[in-house]
Structure formats: structure tokens, C-alpha cells
Amino acid sequence: MEQKILKKEDIGKLYNEFSSEYKFYAPIKQKGNIVFERIENPDDIVLDYLNSRIPPKSILFPQMEVLFEYKLDDKDVEITDRQDLDEKFMIFGIRPCDAYSYELFANFFSFHGNWKDEIYLKKKENTTLIGIGCNTPRSTCFCTSVGGHPFNKENMDVFLTDLGETYLVEAISDKGKEIVKKLSWLSDAADKDVKKSEELAKKAEESFVTQIDVDTIVKNLEKSFDHPVWDEISEVCIGCGSCSYLCPTCTCFDVIDETDQYNNKGRRVRIWDTCQSCLYTLETSGHNPRDTKIQRCRNRIMHKFSYYPANYDLLGCVGCGRCIMVCPANNDLRDHLAKIEKIGKEEKEEKAVV
Amino acid sequence: MSNPYIPYLTRVKSIVTENKVNDIKTVELEFKNEEDYKKFDYIPGQFAEISIIGKGECPIGIASSPTEEGTIKFTIKKMGTVTSAFHASELGDIVGVRGPCGNGWPIEEMKGKNIVVIGGGFAFSTLRSLVLYLLDEKHRKDYGDITVIYGNRDPGEVLYKDVLDEWKKRDDIKVVLTIDREAEGWTEEVGFVAPIVKKVAPSPDNAIAVVCGPPIMIKTTIAVMEELNWGPEAILNSLEARMKCGIGKCGRCNIGNKFICTDGPVFSLAELKELPDEY
Numbered sequence: 001m002e003q004k005i006l007k008k009e010d011i012g013k014l015y016n017e018f019s020s021e022y023k024f025y026a027p028i029k030q031k032g033n034i035v036f037e038r039i040e041n042p043d044d045i046v047l048d049y050l051n052s053r054i055p056p057k058s059i060l061f062p063q064m065e066v067l068f069e070y071k072l073d074d075k076d077v078e079i080t081d082r083q084d085l086d087e088k089f090m091i092f093g094i095r096p097c098d099a100y101s102y103e104l105f106a107n108f109f110s111f112h113g114n115w116k117d118e119i120y121l122k123k124k125e126n127t128t129l130i131g132i133g134c135n136t137p138r139s140t141c142f143c144t145s146v147g148g149h150p151f152n153k154e155n156m157d158v159f160l161t162d163l164g165e166t167y168l169v170e171a172i173s174d175k176g177k178e179i180v181k182k183l184s185w186l187s188d189a190a191d192k193d194v195k196k197s198e199e200l201a202k203k204a205e206e207s208f209v210t211q212i213d214v215d216t217i218v219k220n221l222e223k224s225f226d227h228p229v230w231d232e233i234s235e236v237c238i239g240c241g242s243c244s245y246l247c248p249t250c251t252c253f254d255v256i257d258e259t260d261q262y263n264n265k266g267r268r269v270r271i272w273d274t275c276q277s278c279l280y281t282l283e284t285s286g287h288n289p290r291d292t293k294i295q296r297c298r299n300r301i302m303h304k305f306s307y308y309p310a311n312y313d314l315l316g317c318v319g320c321g322r323c324i325m326v327c328p329a330n331n332d333l334r335d336h337l338a339k340i341e342k343i344g345k346e347e348k349e350e351k352a353v354v
Numbered sequence: 355m356s357n358p359y360i361p362y363l364t365r366v367k368s369i370v371t372e373n374k375v376n377d378i379k380t381v382e383l384e385f386k387n388e389e390d391y392k393k394f395d396y397i398p399g400q401f402a403e404i405s406i407i408g409k410g411e412c413p414i415g416i417a418s419s420p421t422e423e424g425t426i427k428f429t430i431k432k433m434g435t436v437t438s439a440f441h442a443s444e445l446g447d448i449v450g451v452r453g454p455c456g457n458g459w460p461i462e463e464m465k466g467k468n469i470v471v472i473g474g475g476f477a478f479s480t481l482r483s484l485v486l487y488l489l490d491e492k493h494r495k496d497y498g499d500i501t502v503i504y505g506n507r508d509p510g511e512v513l514y515k516d517v518l519d520e521w522k523k524r525d526d527i528k529v530v531l532t533i534d535r536e537a538e539g540w541t542e543e544v545g546f547v548a549p550i551v552k553k554v555a556p557s558p559d560n561a562i563a564v565v566c567g568p569p570i571m572i573k574t575t576i577a578v579m580e581e582l583n584w585g586p587e588a589i590l591n592s593l594e595a596r597m598k599c600g601i602g603k604c605g606r607c608n609i610g611n612k613f614i615c616t617d618g619p620v621f622s623l624a625e626l627k628e629l630p631d632e633y
Binding site: 075118254256290295 | 356357358359360361363405407408409410411433434437446447448450569594595596598599601602603604605606608609610611616630632633
């Protein structure tokens with residue numbers, strides 16, 4: 001593996017190499033939060049962040065996205081497909097959990113036979129990820145419990161490690177090797193740099209306090225659809241949907257037509273939607289398959305930890321902890337999972353007492 | 355690959371008002387491009403996402419049979435924004451169509467079996483498609499006896515009177531029509547669907563039943579069929595849900611780990627018993 005060193009002051013140089021070929025996105029500070037934005041000034045880039053508030057899913061799956069545009073004639077309609085899907089994206093400074101979420105998105109959007117979501121998949125194909133390891137995971141992070149790691153390089157093209165004064169640069173994929181080749185001005189990494197990055201990875205891994213037994217949870221959920229635990233889990237939820245809007249693996253969307261009546265044209269758009277909203281499943285007849293909060297809270301957790309494993313043999317959670325961070329009612333997914341993990345055990349203990 | 359959200363464009367070729375209160379219409383659509391029509395290769399029981407572009411899109415079962423070549427038909431009840439826009443549409447208007455979506459009736463597995471079609475009210479559209487398909491001269495020999503039991507609130511609500519009249523003239527299909535309570539001029543059965551099914555008592559031997567209608571009708575009918583010794587594998591339902599994409603992406607039509615739009619809408623009663631009761 002080729003390992004190089006990038007000086008912190010040279011990030012602008014790296015940006016200049018790629019900003020004309022790629023739509024270059026990176027984390028910046030905005031109104032006190034870290035968000036991924038298209039970069040105009042590389043001095044804005046912030047890499048020593050803990051995690052962005054809005055996940056970078058918003059780059060490839062924006063909160064509002066045009067599916068196609070239309071022109072309405074008196075007795076005719078003209079449809080124009082998206083013309084921008086060949087544009088190339090470079091996402092700089094993405095964390096391993098968020099990089100993995102793109103894989104989950106691509107997996108979900110290419111499922112179901114001939115119906116592939118070309119809009120997302122094309123963008124994903126044209127995206128290069130220059131990610132960075134997490135030296136200091138947040139207290140809400142639990143990626144190691146769901147199969148991830150703060151230094152997971154698998155889904156990256158190029159991987160950076162913050163060594164203090166410099167970044168260690170590793171080319172991971174073929175695409176990444178081409179990128180590193182273009183940065184011919186990078187200096188070679190010394191053995192001590194590589195060793196330091198390994199130590200940082202180990203230290204980060206050891207800093208996790210959360211240990212969740214996901215296998216038991218997946219198994220318990222298979223037979224817990226009607227378990228009273230859902231009453232408890234949904235009790236303090238206020239149904240705002242923040243947990244799912246800001247979840248990097250939540251893919252649900254609504255579709256509406258936006259028509260400019262005065263100019264006889266418009267666009268069909270998709271907008272982030274959430275299974276936590278009671279309108280989400282409300283049918284025109286008035287019937288609603290999930291009209292209670294218990295059902296909606298259950299659906300969110302079942303989807304990620306039961307339906308996802310059943311359908312794709314994957315977990316629908318990357319352990320980023322955003323749902324814990326943003327919940328205005330202090331709901332903590334880790335507590336919910338701990339309750340689910342206990343389901344079988346408690347019953348056994350009760351039996352033992354009797 | 356191509357953008358799966360872009361509809362084929364069709365034009366309204368005919369509009370038929372199906373009921374006396376005038377809230378159900380059947381719209382016949384002709385594809386603008388012959389090529390698109392060829393790509394729209396469907397079987398009975400599938401649905402499509404149809405749209406009045408500028409107003410929105412909604413999932414509707416295909417009421418025509420693939421054996422009725424040249425056009426496709428949808429029976430639409432005026433309910434919300436999009437269906438109201440359909441009711442306001444005129445001949446020649448453009449309609450967007452995406453699909454066909456969903457699995458459809460298992461016409462291959464049904465071969466060699468007696469078929470019992472039980473419908474209630476407005477839910478008869480994909481049953482119309484199925485029966486027309488079964489009765490087509492190319493397919494009739496592949497299937498055994500065909501029995502249709504179709505119930506409505508009153509005579510004014512009976513859909514597809516023209517095809518029903520044709521079926522009644524044939525000797526290779528038994529058609530039983532019923533209405534909830536007696537009405538002037540009505541000479542056929544009177545009573546809810548479930549007791550009429552009990553009276554007709556279709557045999558479960560080597561048979562498949564297709565049951566579509568309002569939830570209460572389905573519930574009572576299935577109870578009767580269980581009394582008649584029908585097994586859950588032989589009873590098929592078609593489910594509905596709020597849908598946006600119709601192609602397994604927008605998320606909202608799941609029952610457990612299944613999506614009604616891509617795994618269904620047709621499920622056997624045996625399959626439904628395995629799924630959570632959340633539909």
C-alpha cells in the first residue's frame with residue numbers, strides 16, 4: 001500500500017488539484033454546526049470535527065431532489081431527464097460510518113430486480129471519497145458494536161489519519177491510487193508515521209464504552225413484534241422524526257409535483273420523509289396501517305435491526321449516534337437496544353426464580 | 355439503466371362512468387409511442403403508478419387484461435388530489451404511466467386449477483383483468499372451472515356491466531352477482547358476499563380463490579372459506595397501501611420486511627399469516 005504524508009497547510013493545494021474536475025465537498029462550520037458543503041474556499045474546511053450534524057447522505061441524496069422536469073402545453077407534456085448525473089463528486093473528510101452508509105444506500109437502491117434508482121447509483125459511481133479516521137470518537141458513537149470501526153478504510157478511496165502536524169495518506173481503491181498518483185508533490189511516509197496511525201486507531205477503538213450484542217438483538221427482534229418493550233421504547237418519543245431525517249441510512253422519501261402555473265412548467269421532486277410521521281402511511285380512505293406511535297417507533301428499530309438483516313444480511317445502522325445527539329426528548333437508541341437485548345434473559349431469570 | 359421515475363406518456367382514449375353516483379370512472383389510455391406500449395408488458399393483478407403531470411402520481415391496479423391489445427385501462431375512484439384530477443381529465447389529455455409494478459396474480463401456478471374469483475365493490479378492477487385473461491381463447495383451456503362471485507352495495511355500484519353481461523352469456527363461467535339489500539328490478543342474489551359464498555360453496559379441491567374487497571368483506575369471506583375447508587395457500591389477496599414510488603424505494607408500504615409494491619400486492623393468506631398484522 002502506498003503511504004504518503006500531507007501537510008495540514010497543503011489542504012488548499014489538494015483542493016486546487018481537484019476542484020475544477022470534481023464538485024468538491026468537505027465539512028465546514030456553519031452556525032455552530034459541522035455540515036458538508038460544496039467548498040469555495042479551502043480555508044473553510046474543518047477536519048478536527050467529531051461528527052457532522054447533518055449526515056453527508058445529503059450530498060448524494062439531498063433533502064429535496066429533482067426527479068425530472070416537465071413543460072405543460074395545452075394538450076401535451078414534455079419531460080426532461082436529469083442532465084447532471086455525469087458530474088463527479090469528491091467528498092473530502094468523510095468519516096468511516098458515513099462512508100459505509102453510502103454502501104448501504106447503494107445496496108438498497110439497487111435491490112428489487114429491474115427497478116434500480118439510477119439517480120443515486122450514478123452519482124455514487126461518480127463519487128470519490130477521501131475519508132478520515134476518528135481519533136476521538138464521540139461519547140454517543142457505537143460503530144464498533146455494529147460491525148464498524150473508527151478507522152475502517154473499506155469504503156474509502158483514500159484514507160487520511162490525523163497525525164497532529166500532518167495527515168498520513170493511504171490509497172485504498174484503484175480510484176484512490178489514481179488520486180494519490182496525481183498528488184505527486186506528497187512526501188513519502190516514514191515507518192514511524194504508519195506506526196503512529198496504528199496506535200491512534202487502537203486508542204480510538206479502546207475509547208468506546210458502548211458494547212451492544214447485535215446478534216442477540218437481531219435474534220430477539222424476530223419474535224418480539226408484539227412484545228411490551230415497544231410501549232416502553234416509544235413512551236417519551238414526541239414523533240418529531242429528527243432521528244430518521246438525520247440518520248445516514250434512512251432512505252425514505254415523498255414525491256410531489258411542483259408546478260409553476262404561470263409559466264406552464266414544473267418538476268417532480270422527492271423530499272426526505274420519515275416513518276415516524278403519522279401521515280407517512282395514511283391512506284386516502286382514512287385507513288392508516290401505523291396510526292400509533294408504538295407502531296412507528298417499532299418500525300424504525302425493526303427496519304434497521306430486523307428487516308434489513310432479513311432482506312440483505314446487513315445491519316441498517318452504522319453506529320454514528322446522530323439519532324442520540326439530535327433527539328429533543330433524550331431518547332437513546334443504545335438504551336432501546338439494551339432493552340431488546342435483555343428480552344429473552346429476563347424471562348429466563350423470572351422462570352428461574354419461580 | 356434509466357431514470358425509473360420518468361413515466362411513459364399516454365393519451366386518454368375513452369372515459370366510462372362506472373356507477374350512478376359518478377365517483378368511479380374507467381379511463382382507457384393509449385401510449386404515445388408504440389415502443390413504450392411494447393415495454394409495458396404486464397399480467398393481471400399488477401398495478402402502475404399513473405399521473406396527471408403537474409398534479410401528482412398514485413398507484414392504481416390495471417383493470418384491462420393484456421389480452422385486450424392496444425390500450426390499458428384503470429378504474430379510478432375520486433378520492434384525493436390525483437384521482438380528482440383524473441376525474442377532471444378529458445379525451446386526448448396526457449397521462450403519465452410507470453410500470454407495470456408488483457407481482458400480479460400467479461397465472462402460471464393457477465394453470466390446471468379451478469378458479470374462484472370473489473370481489474366486493476370497487477376492488478373488482480384487477481379481477482376484471484384476471485377473468486378476461488382466463489376467458490381469452492388462448493388461455494381458457496389452461497384453466498378448470500371458473501366461478502365469479504361479485505357483490506355490491508346496490509345495483510348502481512356494479513362495475514363493468516358490459517363484460518359481466520358477456521360472461522353471463524357464456525357456458526364456461528359461472529357468474530353470481532349480489533347486492534347488500536333488495537332493490538327494484540334486481541333479479542339476482544341479495545345478501546353480503548360471505549353468506550353468498552357459503553350458499554355457492556365453491557369446492558376447495560384443486561382450486562385457487564382470489565378474494566378482493568373491503569376489509570370487512572375479506573374477513574367474513576375468509577371465515578366462510580375456512581369452514582368450507584379452503585387452505586390458506588389457496589386463498590389469494592391483493593393488498594393496498596400508501597405508495598409514492600411503486601418500485602421498492604420510498605419505503606412506506608412495508609409490512610414487516612416485505613414491500614407491498616414489489617413483493618406483492620398479491621399475497622396468499624398463508625404468506626399474510628407469517629407477516630405482522632400491520633396493513
